[in-house]
Amino acid sequence: MTKRKYQIIIHTSRTDGVHTEKNNVAYPQMSKVSVGDTIKVFTQKIDIQAERNGKFYIEDIIEYKQSTIYTQIYKSLLYLFLKKRKRVNIRSIDVRRTGYSKSLLIDVKRQPLVGDFSIRFAIPEAVLDNLWEEGVKGNTMRAAVSHFLVALSSNDRYIRFERLWRAFEQIAMWHKYHEAMPNKPKEFDALVNMRNHICVNPIELSNTFAYVDTLDNTKIDSLHWRKLIQNNYTCANKVKQVRELYSDFFDKNKDERLVGVFKKALKMQEKEINNQGRMVDFDTLISDYSNNHIRNNSHVLSLLVCKYCYFMRNKMFHGEVADFSFCFTNHTEDDDITEFLNELLERLVNELICEYNNL
DSSP states (O other), X not given: OOOEEEEEEEEESOOTTOXXXXXXXXXXXXXXXXXXXXXXXXSSEEEEEEEESSOOOHHHHHHOTTOHHHHHHHHHHXXXXXXXXXXXXXXXXXXXXXXXXXXXXXXXXGOSSSSOOBOSSOOOHHHHGGGGXXXXXXXXXXXXXXXXXXXXXXXXXXXXXXXXXXXXXXXXXXXXXXXXXXXXXXHHHHHHHHHXXXXXXXXXXXXXXXXXXXXXXXXXXXXXXXXXXXXXXXXXXXXXXXXHIIIIIITTSOOGXXXXXXHHHHHHTHHHHHHTTOHHHXXXXXXXXXXXXXXXXXXHHHIIIIIIIXXXXXXXXXXXXXXXXXXXXXXXXXXXXXXHXXXXXXXXXXXXXXXXXXX
């Protein structure tokens, strides 16, 4: 079957300092005999050279996201955004092949990202190379990066939270998945695995840990811990409930800044703890953290992200938290909590992307 040669040129706003050429860039469902496409990223344009069997028109490529040429455009733009660490406007897209040439202007409403943004930490080139790959590693990174960039470009704090969480979830799934191939892990198992990664690899997340180190007990206490504790440590088996509260919450999160949260948990479970004669165990643990001024940024970060953000996201997703968008003030307590979590998640996701090859 005759292959048709395509040239796709994406004209962008000026992007000084960016120039790369990638040969043999694979695409979905690529045959074994194909060598892939050539993609060149210049100062003001992206040039994609491709061969395909079918006759594709520009509307087919832009509107049909399953198009293999669309996939190459997608990879190129993700690379450009991450490389520049800010939004780059798309001015127009040209599609040319024998007997066909058409240009499409990309106005404000058709930009892939709605708002301007900046990325805190530069992504290493070795990590950016994953964007061009097909397979689980490349697909997962593109999904995570897409959610991350949409979050950064949105002014809505709740959209930002949802997208940042999805980005974090994709990275956590890859971290667990590449150890368990070909079996895809469950979300909970991926989060448990990610908690372990956060706790044993603090050097790789130094910027996020520096931020966590600035947090005080007042900020941490301000979150809705009562709901999380009720959600995670309330069951018919009271003996199991108290045992898990001690081992999975108190003893697993060693930090004096969590003492206020621990005391809230004690008050809620006081009857069951006293009935089992365990109050002295809990009090001793709290006193140890307080008197010895024990601080553990790994435990605080993993608790806030893998447990609290997971709890908040599920509550929002299942509609179990009231919608506070209709209220008598312009700003609510939930707004403050969400903005705090967004600040934390943005830093963590950015650094996890930087360390993607080490996961």
